[in-house]
Amino acid sequence: MTPIEHDPDIAQAQAFLHLLNTEIDVLTARIEETEADARRPGSPDRLGARVRPEEGTLQEQLSEAHHLVARLTARYPELRGVERN
Numbered sequence: 001m002t003p004i005e006h007d008p009d010i011a012q013a014q015a016f017l018h019l020l021n022t023e024i025d026v027l028t029a030r031i032e033e034t035e036a037d038a039r040r041p042g043s044p045d046r047l048g049a050r051v052r053p054e055e056g057t058l059q060e061q062l063s064e065a066h067h068l069v070a071r072l073t074a075r076y077p078e079l080r081g082v083e084r085n
Contacts (some may be wrong), residue, residue: 034054
């Protein structure tokens, strides 16, 4: 990862953005796995259309990560064009 500029604040924000995007990818994958497990026939945790507690927690964490990305890019508009890794 190459910093956008030599400004240490922007470089730090870019590093944090990278970490947040990685966390979003991990949370998204975990939510998809949880949903797939719930749909699996014979699953003891199958609750139909209801959201399972762990999925709800993961959804909340994902929402918070997206909120942090939005706040970070609002504070540092230079990050808006940065591609996700």
